[in-house]
Amino acid sequence: MNGGGGKNLRDFLDRLGRWAAAGVAEFGFAAALVGECLFWLAMGRKRRQPVRLAPVMAQAMEIGIGALPIVTVLSGTIGIMLAIQGIYSLKLFGAESRVTLGVAMSTVREFAPLITGILVAGRSGSALAARLGTMRINQEIDALTVMGVSPVRFLVVPALVAMMVMLPCLTLWADLVGLFAAGLYIAPQLGSTMGAYADEVTSLVQMNDMLHGLAKSGIFAVLITIVGVINGASVTGGAEGVGRMTTRSVVHAISAIVITDMIFVFMVTR
Amino acid sequence: MTRRSPKFITNSVEVVNLNTHFGDRQILHDVSLEVRKGEIMVIMGGSGSGKTTLLNHLLGLLSPSSGTVRILDHDLGKLSPMERQLLRTRTGVAFQSGALFSSMSIGDNIALPLREHTGLDPTTIGIMTRLKLEVVSLAGFEDLKPAELSGGMIKRAALARAIVMDPELLFCDEPSAGLDPVVAASIDDLILRLRDAMGMSIVVVTHDLDSTFKIADRICVLDKGRVLALDTVEAIRASTDIRIQNLLNRRTEEAEPDPDAYLRRLLGDSSNQPDGIRRT
Ligand SMILES: Nc1ncnc2c1ncn2[C@@H]1O[C@H](COP(=O)(O)OP(=O)(O)OP(=O)(O)O)[C@@H](O)[C@H]1O
Numbered sequence: 046m047n048g049g050g051g052k053n054l055r056d057f058l059d060r061l062g063r064w065a066a067a068g069v070a071e072f073g074f075a076a077a078l079v080g081e082c083l084f085w086l087a088m089g090r091k092r093r094q095p096v097r098l099a100p101v102m103a104q105a106m107e108i109g110i111g112a113l114p115i116v117t118v119l120s121g122t123i124g125i126m127l128a129i130q131g132i133y134s135l136k137l138f139g140a141e142s143r144v145t146l147g148v149a150m151s152t153v154r155e156f157a158p159l160i161t162g163i164l165v166a167g168r169s170g171s172a173l174a175a176r177l178g179t180m181r182i183n184q185e186i187d188a189l190t191v192m193g194v195s196p197v198r199f200l201v202v203p204a205l206v207a208m209m210v211m212l213p214c215l216t217l218w219a220d221l222v223g224l225f226a227a228g229l230y231i232a233p234q235l236g237s238t239m240g241a242y243a244d245e246v247t248s249l250v251q252m253n254d255m256l257h258g259l260a261k262s263g264i265f266a267v268l269i270t271i272v273g274v275i276n277g278a279s280v281t282g283g284a285e286g287v288g289r290m291t292t293r294s295v296v297h298a299i300s301a302i303v304i305t306d307m308i309f310v311f312m313v314t315r
Numbered sequence: 316m317t318r319r320s321p322k323f324i325t326n327s328v329e330v331v332n333l334n335t336h337f338g339d340r341q342i343l344h345d346v347s348l349e350v351r352k353g354e355i356m357v358i359m360g361g362s363g364s365g366k367t368t369l370l371n372h373l374l375g376l377l378s379p380s381s382g383t384v385r386i387l388d389h390d391l392g393k394l395s396p397m398e399r400q401l402l403r404t405r406t407g408v409a410f411q412s413g414a415l416f417s418s419m420s421i422g423d424n425i426a427l428p429l430r431e432h433t434g435l436d437p438t439t440i441g442i443m444t445r446l447k448l449e450v451v452s453l454a455g456f457e458d459l460k461p462a463e464l465s466g467g468m469i470k471r472a473a474l475a476r477a478i479v480m481d482p483e484l485l486f487c488d489e490p491s492a493g494l495d496p497v498v499a500a501s502i503d504d505l506i507l508r509l510r511d512a513m514g515m516s517i518v519v520v521t522h523d524l525d526s527t528f529k530i531a532d533r534i535c536v537l538d539k540g541r542v543l544a545l546d547t548v549e550a551i552r553a554s555t556d557i558r559i560q561n562l563l564n565r566r567t568e569e570a571e572p573d574p575d576a577y578l579r580r581l582l583g584d585s586s587n588q589p590d591g592i593r594r595t
């Protein structure tokens with residue numbers, strides 16, 4: 046209309062509007078998906094389409110047992126790292142004897158759930174997106190639909206249940222390993238023993254702190270599954286599309302985890 | 316012909332004035348057709364004429380911009396999700412690419428509908444699965460994964476999965492495309508047997524003329540999203556419509572009548588789209 050600037054602005058607003066609409070649509074889709082999962086969990090048996098245990102177990106093995114080695118290594122590493130940094134920074138004002146408090150709190154409340162969530166998003170969230178995306182382009186999802194088998198009930202609910210059980214379990218394991226590894230560094234540094242360190246940890250860490258971390262990991266489990274499913278289900282354009290959506294699902298899941306973590310902490314911890 | 320003797324009572328499929336758009340491109344124009352109980356209806360037409368789109372409407376995978384689709388006396392547009400799921404246990408679909416579940420063995424693929432929809436015990440399901448594998452001459456292959464089968468075997472396994480629930484209505488997309496003539500003929504025979512022995516109504520989408528004339532009771536010819544003809548094999552063969560004759564005799568479309576339009580298209584003038592993809 047009046048020159049290039051106006052047109053560019055209009056184009057920009059147009060793109061912004063489309064982007065926002067797509068974002069809102071995706072959120073709506075996510076909410077509907079969670080609702081449908083709950084529906085099948087609650088009503089599946091009555092509708093003669095129960096959620097079966099075998100695929101849940103298979104997924105749980107894959108998500109949980111498969112991630113155990115890497116979760117162990119990383120949470121141990123982070124426990125030691127936190128211990129080193131904690132002692133270094135507390136030494137500045139001669140308070141290194143208080144390091145256990147900082148390490149225990151930050152591991153149980155923050156690092157264990159966060160690191161486990163990110164790992165599982167990278168391992169299993171991406172695998173879920175790739176599996177569903179491949180099934181989509183092979184028309185396997187259509188085949189399920191026309192058979193009268195709900196793809197949500199058959200594919201999504203087992204993954205969601207397995208994820209919601211296994212992620213908190215992995216987080217609990219990461220808590221233990223992280224605290225143990227931190228103790229390996231802290232005890233000799235402070236000239237005490239592992240036994241004394243363990244006593245200190247158990248007296249410092251409250252049930253509340255454990256639950257804070259585990260509740261977050263439960264939320265992360267839902268985020269990872271739903272993001273993986275949405276990206277997998279919206280694959281178009283062949284193998285290249287599967288690759289693109291798999292990458293997108295990992296990036297989105299990790300972003301969602303970190304942002305949700307911040308919001309959760311902001312709401313719960315003040 | 317004796318095989319057309321049963322009295323047809325109701326229609327298995329009824330499509331009335333179906334219109335479809337992808338974006339603002341209209342793909343199907345006022346398509347109406349009905350498939351009678353116990354007949355084999357072949358949907359044919361050139362590439363891009365809308366056959367797969369029409370089939371997706373019949374399967375309820377697409378919803379129309381206007382018009383109705385009735386399957387086994389149920390209006391797809393008016394069914395609740397649960398009723399639709401129930402209706403789908405009475406129909407079978409063999410997709411063009413097979414669409415077998417790649418993570419499962421052939422046997423598990425075929426057994427899946429039985430496991431999900433019937434309360435049968437595993438032994439019975441195993442017997443019924445092997446029975447259907449025998450029917451499509453794939454006995455002994457039940458433990459293989461789809462990736463370990465040839466293209467023709469995948470098509471036959473997909474057909475076995477489609478009929479494992481003994482559906483009243485069967486849809487096949489290109490059941491014999493890309494197969495060697497012997498296997499293609501055996502699939503045609505199988506489709507005829509299913510109709511004769513079980514009284515199934517069958518909708519087949521195909522390019523293959525030989526197979527069309529062999530199996531069809533009636534033929535629906537689609538052209539650029541419109542029903543060009545809907546009639547018995549004899550009537551279609553005898554048709555004087557030039558476009559039908561072109562299709563039957565494998566002649567290409569008439570040469571471009573307007574060289575200017577051709578030139579404009581080459582130059583990328585979008586205001587001059589060919590008929591099939593005219594913006595509406
Ligand atoms: N998802 C889609 N989005 C946009 N256009 C589509 C889509 N699917 C099909 N079309 C268009 O619809 C028209 C009909 O396609 P359709 O797949 O139904 O043809 P067909 O008759 O099955 O062809 P073929 O014999 O080659 O498989 C084509 O012009 C195609 O470009």
Ligand SMILES: [Mg+2]
Binds near residue numbers: 366367368
């Ligand atoms: Mg097609």
